[in-house]
Every structure is written in C-alpha cells, then in structure tokens.
Amino acid sequence: MQGLDLYYMLELVPVILGYVPITIGIAAASMVLALALAVLLAVERVVKVPVLDWFVVFFISFFRGTPLLVQLFLFYYGLPQVLSFLTQINGVTAAILGLTLHFSAYMAESIRAAITGVDRSQWEAAHSVGMTQAQMMRRIILPQAARVASPTLVNYFIDMIKGTSLAFTLGVTEMMGAAQKEAASSFLYFEAFLVVAVIYWIMVEILSQGQKRLETSLNKAYAR
Amino acid sequence: MISIRGLTKRFDATTVLNAIDLDIADGERVVIIGPSGTGKSTLLRCLNFLDRPQSGQIRIGDLHVNAEKATKADILSLQRSTAFVFQNYALFANKTAKENIMEALVTVQKIPEAEAEQRALSVLAETGLSDKADSYPTSLSGGQQQRVGIGRAMALQSDLMLFDEPTSALDPEWVSEVLDLMRRVAERKQTMLIVTHEMQFAKEIADRVVFMDEGRIVESAPPDELFGAPKDERLKSFLRRINK
Numbered sequence: 352m353q354g355l356d357l358y359y360m361l362e363l364v365p366v367i368l369g370y371v372p373i374t375i376g377i378a379a380a381s382m383v384l385a386l387a388l389a390v391l392l393a394v395e396r397v398v399k400v401p402v403l404d405w406f407v408v409f410f411i412s413f414f415r416g417t418p419l420l421v422q423l424f425l426f427y428y429g430l431p432q433v434l435s436f437l438t439q440i441n442g443v444t445a446a447i448l449g450l451t452l453h454f455s456a457y458m459a460e461s462i463r464a465a466i467t468g469v470d471r472s473q474w475e476a477a478h479s480v481g482m483t484q485a486q487m488m489r490r491i492i493l494p495q496a497a498r499v500a501s502p503t504l505v506n507y508f509i510d511m512i513k514g515t516s517l518a519f520t521l522g523v524t525e526m527m528g529a530a531q532k533e534a535a536s537s538f539l540y541f542e543a544f545l546v547v548a549v550i551y552w553i554m555v556e557i558l559s560q561g562q563k564r565l566e567t568s569l570n571k572a573y574a575r
Numbered sequence: 576m577i578s579i580r581g582l583t584k585r586f587d588a589t590t591v592l593n594a595i596d597l598d599i600a601d602g603e604r605v606v607i608i609g610p611s612g613t614g615k616s617t618l619l620r621c622l623n624f625l626d627r628p629q630s631g632q633i634r635i636g637d638l639h640v641n642a643e644k645a646t647k648a649d650i651l652s653l654q655r656s657t658a659f660v661f662q663n664y665a666l667f668a669n670k671t672a673k674e675n676i677m678e679a680l681v682t683v684q685k686i687p688e689a690e691a692e693q694r695a696l697s698v699l700a701e702t703g704l705s706d707k708a709d710s711y712p713t714s715l716s717g718g719q720q721q722r723v724g725i726g727r728a729m730a731l732q733s734d735l736m737l738f739d740e741p742t743s744a745l746d747p748e749w750v751s752e753v754l755d756l757m758r759r760v761a762e763r764k765q766t767m768l769i770v771t772h773e774m775q776f777a778k779e780i781a782d783r784v785v786f787m788d789e790g791r792i793v794e795s796a797p798p799d800e801l802f803g804a805p806k807d808e809r810l811k812s813f814l815r816r817i818n819k
C-alpha cells in the first residue's frame with residue numbers, strides 16, 4: 352500500500368471548499384421549503400380536513416417509505432417523460448424538490464407529535480377567549496410545539512446536508528460532485544473522498560454545537 | 576339576561592347533564608355546588624362549547640344558540656361572549672402575564688396593541704401583580720397564576736364569567752388572595768357563574784346558590800335559604816357531609 356498523498360489533499364481542500372456554498376444553498380433552500388410544507392402537513396394531520404387528510408397520509412407514507420435516491424431519479428429522469436412541459440428539469444431544482452418533499456414528510460411527523468404534545472389546557476384556554484382555530488395554532492400551539500420540535504428539526508437539517516451529496520447523481524457539481532470529478536482525473540480516489548468526508552464532518556459538527564446551544568436556550572425559554 | 580333551556584350532554588351512553596334549565600339575571604352571581612361527578616364542570620364547559628352539548632338552547636343577551644344546530648360561527652360567538660377561569664389556570668405557557676391578558680384583546684377584539692397593553696397593565700394592577708407583568712407562568716406561584724387567569728377573563732369584559740373551582744388546585748396559603756380578587760370582580764356587577772367547594776365563600780358572594788346532583792338542578796335558592804332551610808333530602812345529606 353502506498354502512503355497518502357497529503358500534498359494533493361491539501362491542494363484539494365480549497366477546491367472542495369469552493370463548493371460549500373452550493374451544498375449549503377441547496378440544503379438551506381430545501382430546509383426552508385420543507386419546513387413550511389411540514390407545518391402545513393402537520394397541522395392538517397392534527398385538524399384532519401376530510402378528504403385532504405387522505406392525501407396527506409398518502410404523501411407522508413410515500414415520501415418516508417421510499418429512498419431519497421429513488422425519489423430524486425423519479426423527479427429528474429422520470430417526471431419530464433410523463434409531464435412533457437418539463438422537458439428537462441434542472442438538476443439543482445430536482446435536488447431541491449426531492450429533498451423538500453422527502454424531508455417535509457419526516458419533519459411533518461415530528462411537528463405533528465410536538466403539536467399533540469402541547470397540553471390540552473392550552474387549546475381550551477385559546478378557545479375560551481374566543482380565538483379561531485387559525486389564531487390558536489399560530490399564536491399559542493405552534494410556538495410551543497416549535498420549541499419541542501426544534502432540536503429534532505436541526506437533526507433533519509443535518510441529514511439534509513448529507514443528503515445533498517446525492518445531487519451529484521443528477522449532474523449537479525456540489526461538494527461530492529466536485530470530489531468525484533477531481534478523483535476521476537487524478538485517480539486518487541481515497542484522498543479525494545477523504546477530503547470531502549472530513550469537510551462534511553466539520554460542517555455537521557458545527558451544526559451540532561449550534562444545536563446544543565439552541566437546546567440550552569430553549570430550555571431557558573418561558574422561565575423568566 | 577342569560578337563559579339555558581333543556582341543556583343535555585351525554586358522554587357515550589351516560590347522561591351527564593339532564594335537561595338543565597337555568598336563568599341568570601344581568602349582574603347576578605350564581606354559585607353551583609354539588610357532589611363530585613354530578614356535571615358541574617360539564618355544565619360550565621357546555622356553556623362555551625369546550626364540551627359540545629347534544630341538545631338545548633343557550634341565550635346570552637341577543638345571542639341565541641341551539642346546541643343541535645350550532646355552527647362554527649355560533650360557537651365562536653358563545654366563546655366570545657363568555658370568559659372562563661380554569662381550575663388549573665391554563666395560562667398560555669408561551670406568553671408573559673401581561674401578554675396572557677393582552678392576547679385576546681389584540682387577536683380577538685382587535686384592540687390596538689398599545690391600548691390593549693394599557694388595559695392589561697391596569698388589570699394587572701387590580702390583581703396586584705404589576706411587578707409580574709413580564710413573568711412567564713412557570714415562574715409564578717399557583718395563586719399568582721390564578722390571579723392572572725382571572726385577570727385574563729376580566730379583561731375580556733364578557734357578558735358571563737365562568738369559574739370552575741378556581742381555588743381547588745391551590746395550596747391553602749394561596750386560596751384567600753384568589754377569593755379576594757373574585758370578590759372585587761363581583762363588586763363590578765359582573766355576571767358570574769361559579770362552581771366551588773368553598774361554602775363560606777359561596778354564602779357570602781352568591782345571590783343564588785344552585786345545588787346539582789346527577790346531572791340535574793335539584794334546588795336553587797338564595798344562600799340563606801338554601802343553606803338555612805334545605806328542602807331536598809339529597810341536598811340535606813350533601814350539606815351534612817361537608818359540614819362534618
């Protein structure tokens with residue numbers, strides 16, 4: 352076995368780092384969209400709108416029940432065949448669409464659990480002062496549920512960042528795509544993928560630290 | 576004027592309220608007493624549809640709701656013309672004392688924020704909690720939380736204030752401050768319907784006492800009469816039990 356080409360690895364670091372914004376961008380956009388969708392799905396699951404509920408259950412079940420990679424292929428390669436107006440869907444768009452739908456299904460479940468966990472007395476108090484269902488959700492229930500769900504949602508964001516690496520299979524040059532290209536020309540596969548692994552790892556560690564701080568400050572909330 | 580006719584509530588097969596009739600005049604203070612499990616809380620909760628009654632009529636001022644046909648709008652109107660004080664306080668956990676009182680003024684009554692805040696602060700002053708305006712419920716004692724709960728209900732200036740055993744979750748040391756506040760509410764000629772086990776307080780504050788047993792109103796009279804000369808056997812034995 353030959354030694355690691357450390358010099359090559361050092362050279363590679365700034366190259367891969369240059370793709371961090373693309374990775375973060377895809378993850379952040381997907382996170383914002385997924386969160387918005389997940390809140391809607393979760394509230395629907397709690398309120399249970401007739402008929403619509405059936406679709407939501409189906410949606411959540413499908414996107415939790417199938418692999419992310421399969422979903423991405425379905426959107427990128429499959430959809431344009433059935434929906435001809437899409438002709439060619441851009442890889443980044445397909446990645447964001449796939450990550451959004453996939454993770455919204457998971458996040459909806461944890462937000463739903465957090466909503467259900469809010470004490471019944473909070474709902475009754477809101478009704479007793481004459482709030483509408485929507486006012487109650489927005490002003491009383493969701494803020495309390497958000498506090499409970501936040502640490503879990505950060506976990507999903509971490510999973511999402513790692514999930515962006517699958518976008519390279521749709522031809523997107525993000526961190527993983529860049530590492531793949533570099534490796535293909537240098538044949539130093541181990542070095543290239545080790546560099547990209549370490550960079551993912553550091554990004555996730557930074558988020559985990561943020562998550563710990565978030566939890567501490569959330570535990571202090573409402574205690575004044 | 577509040578009038579309740581034939582109010583009936585069943586949980587599955589058990590009838591918890593059996594065709595309740597009750598009239599309450601404006602400014603009147605009615606206290607409900609009775610053994611545990613006879614439907615006192617359920618009656619209060621049916622009046623604002625926290626529990627949905629199966630049948631009966633509820634009139635509060637100009638508002639008339641037929642329980643069988645109550646629409647979402649009816650329920651909302653009922654909830655907006657009544658205020659509820661809960662046994663377990665049920666303050667909004669994510670809001671400070673002041674915000675708890677302001678919340679419905681702003682979101683429901685659409686009072687401008689600054690004015691609502693002024694009103695909340697003056698209610699807090701009345702409840703003796705001005706220094707706790709920015710405290711969250713978890714950092715308040717039970718007595719303080721209940722005073723905020725009463726303040727939240729007072730601020731609504733509703734036609735009917737409902738109290739469901741407001742002192743029975745409290746440590747004994749906090750009971751009197753809550754009863755004192757209720758006396759002050761009564762002085763404002765607020766129409767009140769109160770469920771309580773504090774008989775002394777009932778005698779003192781009530782214009783009329785209603786004795787409930789097994790989902791029915793058994794006897795209804797001014798306190799002197801109801802406590803001094805009870806007629807029904809069930810009431811007599813209830814009074815004997817609690818006076819022991």
Ligand SMILES: Nc1ncnc2c1ncn2[C@@H]1O[C@H](COP(=O)(O)OP(=O)(O)OP(=O)(O)O)[C@@H](O)[C@H]1O
Nearest residue numbers: 586587591609610611612613614615616617618740
């Ligand atoms: N959500 C519910 N589901 C089923 N039964 C219920 C429900 N709420 C109340 N009950 C039943 O209705 C009856 C009346 O209950 P309620 O709480 O109104 O009594 P109460 O007079 O307030 O008693 P207490 O003095 O103990 O508070 C009880 O038998 C109770 O078990």
Ligand SMILES: [Mg+2]
Nearest residue numbers: 615616617740
């Ligand atoms: Mg009760």
